[in-house]
Amino acid sequence: MARGDRDGNPNVSVESTKKVAALLRTILFRCYYRDFRIVRRRITFRGVEEYMENLQTLFYENSFNPVEHPEDETDNIITNLKAIKNVLEEYHNGLFVEIVDDLLRKVMTFGCFFTTLDIRQDSRILRDATDYLIQQNQEATGVPLNYLELNEADKQKALKFKELDLSVGDDADPLTKDTSGVIKLLKEIQRSGSERAAQRFIISNCQQASDILGLRQLFLWSGWKKDALTIDFVPLFETVDDLTRAADVMKTLYSNKEYKAHLKRRGNKQTIMLGYSDSTKDGGYLMANWSIYRAKIELTAISREYDVDLVFFDGRGGPPARGGGKTQRFYASMGKEIANDHIQLTIQGQTISSQYGSLDTARFNIEQLLHAGIISDLKQRVGDTLTKHQQEIIDKLAELSHHKFMDLRTNKLFLPYLETMSPLKALSSINISSRPVKRNSGRNYASKIYVRSVSLLRGVN
Numbered sequence: 460m461a462r463g464d465r466d467g468n469p470n471v472s473v474e475s476t477k478k479v480a481a482l483l484r485t486i487l488f489r490c491y492y493r494d495f496r497i498v499r500r501r502i503t504f505r506g507v508e509e510y511m512e513n514l515q516t517l518f519y520e521n522s523f524n525p526v527e528h529p530e531d532e533t534d535n536i537i538t539n540l541k542a543i544k545n546v547l548e549e550y551h552n553g554l555f556v557e558i559v560d561d562l563l564r565k566v567m568t569f570g571c572f573f574t575t576l577d578i579r580q581d582s583r584i585l586r587d588a589t590d591y592l593i594q595q596n597q598e599a600t601g602v603p604l605n606y607l608e609l610n611e612a613d614k615q616k617a618l619k620f621k622e623l624d625l626s627v628g629d630d631a632d633p634l635t636k637d638t639s640g641v642i643k644l645l646k647e648i649q650r651s652g653s654e655r656a657a658q659r660f661i662i663s664n665c666q667q668a669s670d671i672l673g674l675r676q677l678f679l680w681s682g683w684k685k686d687a688l689t690i691d692f693v694p695l696f697e698t699v700d701d702l703t704r705a706a707d708v709m710k711t712l713y714s715n716k717e718y719k720a721h722l723k724r725r726g727n728k729q730t731i732m733l734g735y736s737d738s739t740k741d742g743g744y745l746m747a748n749w750s751i752y753r754a755k756i757e758l759t760a761i762s763r764e765y766d767v768d769l770v771f772f773d774g775r776g777g778p779p780a781r782g783g784g785k786t787q788r789f790y791a792s793m794g795k796e797i798a799n800d801h802i803q804l805t806i807q808g809q810t811i812s813s814q815y816g817s818l819d820t821a822r823f824n825i826e827q828l829l830h831a832g833i834i835s836d837l838k839q840r841v842g843d844t845l846t847k848h849q850q851e852i853i854d855k856l857a858e859l860s861h862h863k864f865m866d867l868r869t870n871k872l873f874l875p876y877l878e879t880m881s882p883l884k885a886l887s888s889i890n891i892s893s894r895p896v897k898r899n900s901g902r903n904y905a906s907k908i909y910v911r912s913v914s915l916l917r918g919v920n
Contacts, residue, residue, distance in 0.1 A: 472637055473636075473637055473640035473641050473644055476576070476578070476641060476644060477644055477647075477648075479576065480572075480576060480648045480651070480652070480656065480657070481525065483572065483573040483574060483576075484521070484525070484529065484571060484572065484573065484651065484652060485521070485522065485525055486573060487569055487571065487572070487573035488518055488521040488522040488525075488571075489522045489523075490565075491518050491522075491536075491562070491565070491566065492518040492519060492522045494561070494562045494565065495514055495515070495518050495562065497558060498543075498555075498558055498559060498562060499511055499515065501555045501558060502543065502547070502555050502558075502559070504546070504547070504550070504551050504554075505550075506546040506550055507542075507543045507546050507547075510539040510540075510542045510543045510546075511543070513535075513539050514536065514539050514540070517532055517535065517536060517539075521571075528647065528650075528651070529571075529651040530650065530651060531570070531571050531650065531651060531652055531653045532571055533566065533570040533571050533653060536566050537563065537566055537567065540559055540562060540563045540566065541563070543559055544556055544559045544560070544563070547559065570652060570653050570655060570656075571651065571652045571653065571656075572648075572651075572652030572653060572655055572656035572657075573652075575655055575656065575657065575658065575659070576648065576656065576657040577657070577659045577660075577661055577693075578641055578645065578657065578659070578660045578661065579660070579661035579662075579663055579695070580638060580641075580660075580661075580662065580663065581662075581663050581664050582662050582663065582664045582665050582666060582670040583664065584634050584635075584638060585638060585662065585670065585673060585674050585677065586607060586670070586673060587632075587634070587635060588634070588635045588638040588639065588677060589606070589607075589673045589676065589677055590606060590607050591627070591631055591635045592625050592627075592677070592680055593606050595625075595628065596623070596625050596680075599621075599623055599625070600619070600621060600623070600625075600680065601619045601621065602617050602618065602619065603617055611667050611668070611669055614667075614669040614672075614673075615668060615669055615672060615711070615715065618669070618672055618673065618676050618717075620675070620676055620679055620685070620717050621679065621680070622679050622683075622684055622685065623679065623680045624680075624681065624682040625680045625681065626639075627639040627640075638677070639677075639681060642677060642678055642681040642683075643681055643682065645657050645660075645690065646682070646683065649689060654689045658689060658690055658691055659690070659691045659692075659693050659730065660674060660690055660691070660692055660693065661693045661694075661695050661732055662674055662692065662693065662694050662695060663695045663697065663734075664695070664697060664698075664701075665694035665695050665696055665697075665701065665708070666701055666704070666708075667704075667708060668708050668711040668712050668715070670694070671692050671694055671708075671712060671718070672712070672715065672717070672718060674692055675688070675692060675717070675718070675721065678690060685720075685721070686724070688721065688724070691725055691728075691729075691730055692721075693730045693731065693732050693772065694708065694709075694731055694732065695732040695733070695734055695774070696708075696731070696732070696733055696734065696754065697733075697734030697737040697738055697741070698734075698737065698738060698741045698742070699738055699741055699742035699746060699747065699750045699861075702733070702738060702750040702751060702753075702754040703750065703754070705731070705754045705757070705758055706754065706757035706758050706760075706761050709729070709731070709758055709761050709762070710761050710765075713761065713762075713765040713767060714765075722767065726768070727766065727767050727768055728767070728768040728769075728770060729762065729767050729768070729769055729770065730770040730771075730772050730803070731758060731769065731770070731771060731772065732771075732772040732773075732774055733751050733754065733755070733771065733772070733773055733774060734774045735747065735748070735751065735773065735774055735775045735776060736774065736775075736776045738750060738751065742861050742864065743860050743861055743863075743864030743865075744860075745853075745856060745857050745860040745861075746857045746858075746860055746861040746864070749853055749854070749857040750857075752797075755771060755793075755797045755798070756796050756797055758771075758798075759796060759797050759798040760796070762798065763798075768800070769798040770798075770800075770801040770803060771797075771798060771799075771801070771803065772803040772804070772805075773803065773804040773805070774804075774805050775804050775805060775807075776805075776807050786804070786824070786827065786828065786831070787827040787828065787830065787831045788831075789831075790802060790828065790831035790832060790835060791830070791831040791834045791835050792835070792844060793835045793844075794835070794844035794845075795835075795836070799832060799835045799836060800832075800836075802828050802831070802832055
């Protein structure tokens with residue numbers, strides 16, 4: 460699964476997202492074509508000629524002559540492969556069926572998309588995009604012009620969830636254009652690669668239920684229909700304060716009539732992303748991880764109350780300072796009060812090669828994750844999870860560490876020390892696409908370029 464982080468990253472745009480999706484599809488078809496050539500060399504029996512020609516044309520054209528707006532060919536490929544398999548089993552004693560099965564398994568796994576592309580954007584940018592469409596189309600949307608100034612309860616009431624197809628004009632700022640463009644692009648990506656090609660939109664810096672409801676409304680204002688809204692909306696709770704409010708936010712969503720209906724169409728499954736790196740920078744390592752632990756317990760309880768299948772998507776970094784550490788031990792220590800049926804986590808660039816760079820290391824780390832889930836669910840032992848007394852002790856330690864961390868972060872000498880003794884200024888001149896040191900939001904709320912680390916130290920959200 461790949462992420463399309465656009466929250467402050469100047470190198471991610473509608474065009475780059477479109478190119479990535481197209482490139483993934485082309486690479487996948489070239490892999491299929493390579494395997495198909497082996498199938499065609501081996502299988503020259505009567506009865507398969509038509510199906511072989513169909514696949515030859517399909518694989519070759521999509522590999523080397525891709526069209527601008529391709530269609531999802533997964534069912535077509537599977538139909539032809541199964542037809543070849545049937546001929547082999549019925550007339551040729553099943554000879555070479557195994558190589559057809561091998562290609563068939565790959566097609567059923569990867570379809571026409573190769574890997575799922577997640578889209579991610581900051582809630583403040585999504586709010587501004589919503590406000591732009593309201594200002595330009597107030598009569599059609601039926602939402603008050605002062606929507607952003609309303610309190611949370613009134614914001615939720617103001618959203619009518621009308622199905623419209625609104626356009627963004629040239630007067631809109633680049634990020635509003637990008638938001639509108641990527642929402643429309645998602646429909647095209649799904650058409651060419653199925654729903655699995657891109658089905659999740661992550662709202663970073665998510666602070667209130669209206670952030671998720673507002674994004675759903677943006678989709679419905681962009682040509683999507685309620686009964687065909689094949690998108691999962693994933694709140695990302697990052698700061699310590701956000702984590703504290705997370706359960707209340709989700710309870711509001713689960714109680715919302717429109718969102719409840721959307722969840723039902725999505726199989727009553729809700730993914731929630733938790734930010735380990737930013738919460739660590741916001742509140743210190745112990746407070747961040749303890750806040751995440753408590754938030755998971757509360758979110759699990761709320762989700763079980765509303766019969767929602769909860770999926771935690773952990774935004775863990777590589778090193779412990781960014782939320783990383785011993786992955787297997789971390790998940791094995793989750794008690795039954797934390798939803799653990801699904802394990803999803805981010806793998807940072809600095810750890811991908813070491814953990815998944817070879818077949819052996821990849822198998823080992825995947826087995827560790829599976830083992831952690833099994834141990835957590837079936838073989839909990841005394842000492843695997845915290846007692847009430849231990850929780851009270853960690854609660855006090857987290858508070859103490861948070862105060863110490865904030866004292867250091869707000870010390871007037873710390874920022875000059877960091878700027879002098881760290882390579883922050885040197886790093887700012889390096890073009891790092893995935894994690895640029897400087898991120899330009901281009902917004903009134905943050906109109907100048909911030910240095911991410913310095914902003915956090917100063918308490919800028």
